Amino acid sequence: MAFELPALKWAANSLEPGISAKTLEFHYGKHHQGYINNLNKLILGTAFENATLEEIIMKAEGGIFNNGAQVWNHSFYWDCIKPGGSVLPEGDFSKAINRDFGSFDVFVEKFSAACAGLFGSGWVWLAKNQNGKLEIIQESNAGNPLRQGKTPLLTCDVWEHAYYLDKQNRRPDYVLDFLKIVDWQTVANRY
């Protein structure tokens, strides 16, 4: 069955000024759609023709992995953010942040540094490992923590296409704005 572009839950201009409607027009309308189109073509006649995205991420290599993981990663990214963001709820997740990073502020500092420091294209993840511990993970290109058996909770796309129209070379400014629109309620629910 062919994969389809999931609908955004908010208007394309509603993340401004942090992420512009123009960036979304390309990021969602061209890049995300492009990965879906590529994936649908690549899986035809292969063992992955009827596979789920998760199966593709776990088992595929090369173009099928790259496009399949990029489809999943972008859908997940859109679900990590919303206009205005939401406050970190009190509960098990916030306790785990304090337990594993010391405080929410330290987590933000480390996550931001991981975003600024990822060289080239990729994704920075907050994930829960097999022991329930939270980890910040840098992945190049289409990488996804599912592949290592970890549960993604939050991701920031640091491919240049995610911010170049808005911030050009200033990736840290993009990360700062990204963190203002994270939907922490959704992230906590995943935990």
Next chain:
Amino acid sequence: MLNKKLNELIFPQLNYEYSALEPYIDAQTMELHYSKHHQGYFTNLLNAVKDTELENKSLLEIFENISNLPVAIRNNGGGHFNHSLFWNIMSPDGKRAPSGELLKAIEKDFGSFDQFKSKFEDAAKTRFGSGWAWLSVKKDKSLCVCSSANQDNPLMDVSECKAMPILGLDVWEHAYYLKYQNRRPDYVNNFWNVADWDVIENNYKLALNSI
């Protein structure tokens, strides 16, 4: 540049205005690419080697041993060399096709100039993520086309196609996103309008002499 000690390197001048490669590469992209991205790699490279024994090594020596060095040297050393080559092999009014010995070599190794272009374009368009496409001269003096990830290049010991690069095309999104957005293929196809084959031919001669 490849043989100079790192502590003697200077940030290279651009031989043309930021707007000189319009409409194929826009002035804003050139300015950011040269004065922010390239300058950043250059500064980070110097900072990474400062007061270490590496500052007395050359880029060539460093690339040949890159797998044993800190990743900052690989990323920023590659970033500095790759961009320096890139600016040099473009011009607003150069020769737009090879001739002479380089043309003969291209015809011998790829069939024709068009077949070479198509192979090079393919390498540039299919590199997933950030990276570069290259035309290089191998030790046996034959030509090869390949691509590399991020700021790696064919001079590095980690390269799958060890050779002397004479032409490089930057396919990081920062090289084309303001003008072409997701349309990398258009940027790659348009690159031939600014590639300077006088310079590339000279790079070919220098490469042959260095083998």
